[in-house]
Amino acid sequence: MTESEPGRTLAERLRALVGTLPPAEQKVARTLLAGYPTVALEPVAALARRATVSAPTVLRLAQRLGFAGYADLQTALKIELQDRLTSPLTQYDTSFDEAPGPRSRDMFSRGIRETFSQLPDGELERAAALLADGRRPAWTIGGYFSTLLARYLVMHLRQLRPRATYVSGGVHEHAEYLIDIGRSDTVVVFDYRRYQSDTVRFAEQAAARGAKVVLFTDPWLSPAAAVADVVLPATVTTPSPFDALTPAMALVEALVAAIVDEMGEVPRERVSEFDQLLTADREVREH
Known part of the structure; x- marks a missing residue:
């Protein structure tokens, strides 16, 4: 804050x-x-x-x-x-002169600009190349709040390519996913301060099994950065006590656009079929 x-x-x-x-x-x-x-x-x-x-x-x-x-x-x-190590509690007493609307507009706009201006060269393209390859099973996992980003990304991936899975549950469920992860897989991890140990552990175990790890994190870097092949940090500046995910969401949107560019016309038929299935489902419910 x-x-x-x-x-x-x-x-x-x-x-x-x-x-x-x-x-x-x-x-x-x-x-x-x-x-x-x-x-x-x-x-x-x-x-x-x-x-x-x-x-x-x-x-x-x-x-x-x-x-x-x-x-x-x-x-x-x-x-x-x-x-x-900053927590929402330690950020709670920060005061601002601006009204919430203008303050939020300025902070979020600046956060997105800083995120993209400080993005390491080539990292977004490397992540897109890994995820555009439909032969490589893709997995996404997030923490308490960042699981929203993991779900959002996998929903796009499922429309663009096969074999995209959202990792849910705790340690025991994680083992059920990890047993199928190997050298041909790509694991996308979302982990922001104060870093979630089970998410970090999943990244470490996936990397140990040979998977490529793409990490979305904050400027201070999750411990999972030690095993990541691609690191995509985003600022977390916020007008509230809770770290912002707005810049990170913009980064996810940029990654989806980069994946589409990388895949070209390949997913068009799949997206079309997806739309047809949705239309058929709506027609059934309307009758």
Whole structure:
């Protein structure tokens, strides 16, 4: 509910830079992302050992990210972690000068713009390519609120292609889905702060079974980012105590459009048949 979110989190900056870094610094960046955020809180020497590079290499990466030194990077991360753990209760007392209507308009518009401007290059297209392939079974799963996004996406996928499943239930039901997930599958995970352990666990288990994982999350990144092949962060700035899903919904809409572009004319017959089935159902109910 704060007026402005951080421009870009450390993880977002690392993901944006990792492909352009010198090999040694790239090793540090990948080590940080794989163990994010806790690995970044280790001393320089410990991180250097973990990444099998020298301590000066770690310092160079910190400076390339815009920090005066590694200590400044860690200070920024600690502030970021406080935001990561924010709950509706801690956001409840924030006050605003604007009336609810204009405030909401400005916040949601800005949130959508920031989400798309900070989206890592090529990530949306990579997600679309995975989900446009009808030979790859697709699965969606979300948390307490974000399950709405998971359901919304799978409803579109079912009209465009076969083998699209929404994962429901708890741990025991999850096992029933996981047993059928393997290397040819794509799992789309929605997980936002304060991150849901069973959703993260599903992502980890799906990745361990060889599935490709597409993660929708917030700027601070769900722990599931450690196993994700594609990460699509969205801002959560909101005029209420509850984090907004409006930018994330816009991102889902953009993904659906990208999938349609990727598939071209392929789903047209399926969409037509879907419409015919709906029409037939309406005619039966009207008689």
